[in-house]
Amino acid sequence: MPRPKQRTPVLRDQVLDVALDLLAREGAAGFSTRAIAREASTSTPAVYELFGNRAGLLRAVFFAGFRRLAERLAARPESDDPRADLLALADDYRAFLVAHPELAGVMFSRPFADFSPGPEESQAGADVRDLVVARVRRAIDARILRGDATDIAHAYVSLIQGLAAAENARRLGTSKASVDRRWRVAVEALLDGLR
Amino acid sequence: MPRPKQRTPVLRDQVLDVALDLLAREGAAGFSTRAIAREASTSTPAVYELFGNRAGLLRAVFFAGFRRLAERLAARPESDDPRADLLALADDYRAFLVAHPELAGVMFSRPFADFSPGPEESQAGADVRDLVVARVRRAIDARILRGDATDIAHAYVSLIQGLAAAENARRLGTSKASVDRRWRVAVEALLDGLR
DNA sequence: ACCGTTTCGTAACAGTGTTACGATATCTCC
DNA sequence: GGAGATATCGTAACACTGTTACGAAACGGT
Known part of the structure; x- marks a missing residue:
């Protein structure tokens, strides 16, 4: 009955790709949740729902x-x-x-x-x-x-x-x-x- | 004629000692200019006058x-x-x-x-x-x-x-x-x- | 057409590095 | 001894970060 979910595993993969790309381009300094959310055309709460926190995102990058x-x-x-x-x-x-x-x-x-x-x-x-x-x-x-x-x-x-x-x-x-x-x-x- | 300077090389050494100690005790996460200034009983602007910026302080730690x-x-x-x-x-x-x-x-x-x-x-x-x-x-x-x-x-x-x-x-x-x-x-x- | 529910993103919080600027303390001169 | 000049000090602000509460919005079902 509510609106369809956008924060799916598909978006998770997209965000991860953006994170890997941003890390490669701008290094550790540019690796902020805001920048990643912006480049992935989503919001920071989406990143937090998908990865828990920044450490979770880094964990995914690590893997x-x-x-x-x-x-x-x-x-x-x-x-x-x-x-x-x-x-x-x-x-x-x-x-x-x-x-x-x-x-x-x-x-x-x-x-x-x-x-x-x-x-x-x-x-x-x-x-x-x-x-x-x-x-x-x-x-x-x-x-x-x-x-x-x-x-x-x-x-x-x-x-x-x-x-x-x-x-x-x-x-x-x-x-x-x-x-x-x-x-x-x-x-x-x-x-x-x-x- | 003005008040005597406190931000001398002597204080610089003290701040550096505090920084090394804090780094060893709390790791990278605790290495903030505020925490270092507090533990060295001084202020953040003093740290900036002595080391330029946090990178300068890290440079001193490096050396x-x-x-x-x-x-x-x-x-x-x-x-x-x-x-x-x-x-x-x-x-x-x-x-x-x-x-x-x-x-x-x-x-x-x-x-x-x-x-x-x-x-x-x-x-x-x-x-x-x-x-x-x-x-x-x-x-x-x-x-x-x-x-x-x-x-x-x-x-x-x-x-x-x-x-x-x-x-x-x-x-x-x-x-x-x-x-x-x-x-x-x-x-x-x-x-x-x-x- | 409305309602209920779920999902969304804005905006707030606490913390960071950094710095402008007003308050302060000291020396000098009278 | 008192007053002023001035360099020095630290408070408080700024822009940014990670993180999250909460009101707004969008959809399916009635």
């Missing part, structure tokens, strides 16, 4: 980021060279984080005081984690690496994220050549050191 | 963080084992970042939208950088590592910061044993892989 990263990593098919596949994984991971620095911040730093991922949110990265562990395990099976697959995956991902954070902060070098070289030195050394 | 980290790293004397010294450096680095997670955020993540270190601020980490490069160079001279000292130092620091970020976000493992093991696996593998 979307991991979904996209997992897609990106899965897009590259496995070859018959497990080591090359791990190097390619690092390349893809790096490319994603550098192409979406603000999104990377939400995923791995905490650019917003009101959202910090807890145990609840650790499930978001499950697909990415599984994919990395699988590629590491293949390398172990091929006798290219030695050790526990999960431990090695953590080491590898930590190195990649550390390098990407440094690159995004322009801390890793001034020229593209030096940045590329330091990525290569670090990633290859870690793999070599794992036997 | 203070690097000063403390450099002190912490320099406190450990060099031994006659360059490899052990590099492992100890990683331990000290880790201990500092884990003991001061919010400060580490200001230094290496960007928890505040209004301050992000640019080329101007890269000088802050000079002492730390020099210290790491020096220890790496010693290891190269001792034939324990091979390659360019600066490249290796970047790789090593990136790995340490990536691991520390993961540990602070409780992403590296659930038990202390597994976290410690992953640190060990990663750091030793990188050193081993650099010959």
